[in-house]
Amino acid sequence: DVKVTQSSRYLVKRTGEKVFLECVQDMDHENMFWYRQDPGLGLRLIYFSYDVKMKEKGDIPEGYSVSREKKERFSLILESASTNQTSMYLCASSSHNTEAFFGQGTRLTVV
Amino acid sequence: EDQVTQSPEALRLQEGESSSLNCSYTVSGLRGLFWYRQDPGKGPEFLFTLYSAGEEKEKERLKATLTKKESFLHITAPKPEDSATYLCAPQSSLGAQKLVFGQGTRLTINP
Numbered sequence: 001d002v003k004v005t006q007s008s009r010y011l012v013k014r015t016g017e018k019v020f021l022e023c024v025q026d027m028d029h030e031n032m033f034w035y036r037q038d039p040g041l042g043l044r045l046i047y048f049s050y051d052v053k054m055k056e057k058g059d060i061p062e063g064y065s066v067s068r069e070k071k072e073r074f075s076l077i078l079e080s081a082s083t084n085q086t087s088m089y090l091c092a093s094s095s096h097n098t099e100a101f102f103g104q105g106t107r108l109t110v111v
Numbered sequence: 112e113d114q115v116t117q118s119p120e121a122l123r124l125q126e127g128e129s130s131s132l133n134c135s136y137t138v139s140g141l142r143g144l145f146w147y148r149q150d151p152g153k154g155p156e157f158l159f160t161l162y163s164a165g166e167e168k169e170k171e172r173l174k175a176t177l178t179k180k181e182s183f184l185h186i187t188a189p190k191p192e193d194s195a196t197y198l199c200a201p202q203s204s205l206g207a208q209k210l211v212f213g214q215g216t217r218l219t220i221n222p
Contacts, residue, residue: 004154031208042214043155043198050208058209090154092210099145100210102154 003027006091006103013110019078021106023091029101031094032074034058034066036087037105043090049074081110113138115201117213124189124220132184132216134199142204144182146175149196149215158197189220 007022025032033048035058045058047066055066063085067075074093078085086109094100115136124130136144143162147155159168161177168175172193174185184197196217200210 033209035212040214043212045209045211048209056209059211092154094208094210096208097142099157099160101157102147105152105154107152 004091004093004101004103006089006106008106009104011106011108013078013081013108015082015110017078017081017110019081019108019110021076021078021089021091021108023074023076023093023103024072025074025093025101026072027093027095027101028071029093029095030071031096031100032068033092033094033100034064034074034076035090035092036060037090038087046076083110086110113201113203113211115199115211115213117197117199117216119216120214121217122219124186124218126190126220126222127188129185129187129189131186132197132218134182134184134201134213135180136182136199136201136213137180138201138203138211140204142202142208144177145200145202145210146182146184147198147200149198155198186218189218191220191222194218194220 004025034046035043049055049068065077089106091103092100146158149155159175196215198215200212
């Protein structure tokens with residue numbers, strides 16, 4: 001069974017903290033994605049990566065960075081967390097021209 | 112710019128009452144259109160991929176169809192367990208392989 005695993009289901013952080021969200025996939029997929037999901041706004045793409053060390057900005061990259069040092073792992077970094085980054089974060093992976101598989105999500109609360 | 116609009120935003124049906132969900136899209140060269148189901152607090156789960164106008168895919172009580180500008184998800188004789196948010200995501204054949212999601216249709220099936 002295909003698997004995308006996010007390191008935490010729930011996370012509470014303080015304003016100004018540096019936050020790391022980790023995502024690991026076991027399908028040898030080239031593409032990996034980070035989305036955030038908010039009520040009324042749907043799924044919005046933050047960053048995606050189509051190969052190791054390669055990344056491209058999505059629609060809302062401000063306040064975020066990413067790292068992909070190994071093919072199976074894609075990290076989302078909040079350099080200085082703010083309350084408006086409280087959200088559900090979803091990681092996904094896909095092979096070229098195929099469907100994406102999602103992790104279970106991380107619900108991040110910044111206080 | 113790629114755009115996708117789903118309607119209605121929310122739909123409440125009685126068990127056994129068939130209906131359709133709409134996904135209207137504008138993309139530069141459609142590579143494929145994906146349908147997902149999402150339960151509360153979970154990541155989206157892949158349902159179908161459609162590649163060309165006229166194509167249809169079926170799974171249990173769900174059938175997805177595709178035209179050049181729209182996709183429909185038909186639900187026949189739904190059951191309460193079909194209650195979920197349904198998301199569509201067209202993928203452009205130009206440029207990077209990112210997925211842009213619609214805001215989803217929240218479907219509730221009452222017993």
